[in-house]
Amino acid sequence: MEEGAVPESSTFARLEQQVLGGPRVLSLPELAERLGVGEERLEFVWRPFGLPEDRDDKVFTERDAEIVGRLLAVSEENMLGPTAASSLVRSAAHLTDRLAVWQLEALVDHIADRFGLDDISARLVLLDRLVDVVPLLEDQLVHSWRRQLVAHAALMATQLDEGTPPTRLPLARAVGFADIVSFTARTAGLTAEGLADFVQDFETRARDVVSRAGGRTVKTIGDAVFFVADEPRRGATVALDLAAAFPVGGATPVRVGLVWGHVLARFGDVYGTPVNLAARLTGEAAPGEVLVDDATAQALAADPTLRLTGLDERELAGIGPVTPSRLERA
Structure with a gap:
């Protein structure tokens, strides 16, 4: 299977439909046309996701179009510059890439130990059952992010109250x-x-x-x-x-x-x-x-x-x- 290719099994198709919010229906030129922007600008925002794609393949979902469109809209309103938008996308992609691998491998190890399976069998079982686990993983991620965001914002507020020398x-x-x-x-x-x-x-x-x-x-x-x-x-x-x-x-x-x-x-x-x-x-x-x-x-x-x-x-x-x-x- 080529890098970035999508498995054709019905199990994976069901997983992808649920997690991505729908099928892949747009190529990069089609998404650029949909959003009314040039392909170069679209790539500047999308590329930080770190996902392989061919510009002519149908790799984007309607949910992708919505998220990227919102990023571009905020950028156009001067609330978020292109560099900042790219940095925010890159930060999320970097962390969630490692998080996804970590979670999948932890689940594989759990299934192998619990049911006495070899590695390949455990991965097949996980692919079959992953769709049922996704809601919990998603809720856990959002909850953890909210807690961390509030904790760091509170720390920032405390430091501003104390004052920081401008030369440091x-x-x-x-x-x-x-x-x-x-x-x-x-x-x-x-x-x-x-x-x-x-x-x-x-x-x-x-x-x-x-x-x-x-x-x-x-x-x-x-x-x-x-x-x-x-x-x-x-x-x-x-x-x-x-x-x-x-x-x-x-x-x-x-x-x-x-x-x-x-x-x-x-x-x-x-x-x-x-x-x-x-x-x-x-x-x-x-x-x-x-x-x-x-x-x-x-x-x-x-x-x-x-x-x-x-x-x-x-x-x-x-x-x-x-x-x-x-x-x-x-």
Whole structure:
């Protein structure tokens, strides 16, 4: 089957009709004509979805026409520029692409384990039953998005009330990394399935620890988790809880770097010198150790529940000389 081709089975046709809201009836030129725009402009909005298509194939549904038409209409009213519209589409496509794969593979594993099926049989069962699961997955996605949107909007409102110096990057955040010690050596003998289970277990546990401590996971990178928190004390809690959850002697001991500073949030990621510094400190930490820079140590110094031990100055690549401190609970 060619990339982007649609299976012709009646089961998949039923799934597609329900999920996409109808059959694929429009090609790209036909959709452009329907919306009264040039194909180049339409591609600028549609291409960020990241879905393969041939311009002459019938790949667009009436629902596609409605959504893209609304994006273009808002853009024409100067409420949303073309670049912003493309960025919003790309953000949703990027996240939902990974989400869809994650959900499908989780369901395949569940079916295989529950019914004792091989991988191919489990996938066939899933395709047959997926149409019944879609409403729940959709409701879960929308509900989670609403909760996250309100949480981040509330945080934004709090920061605006406190005021932010105009010459600084807009967000004051504690940023940190927790990195699995000797990841390559620990996973060298694993099968593909074993490696996937190893990484999934680490990511799941790490995300749970970060959430419970009041932080947010920006992303996981196989052998590391990148997190943020909105105040130094909360960042310290996340860092120390991660070190405790993956102790030396366990299957996945970690080392942690934490920095408090001003950063920039874009495209679902976080950027700035504090991020680079936190990554470098993580590489300098010993197994089970949490390292912070001098500015972060000063921000935490008054907390009686924490203990900070100054270490020797060292040169960090791309950063320069840094005097780290070891962070522990008192």
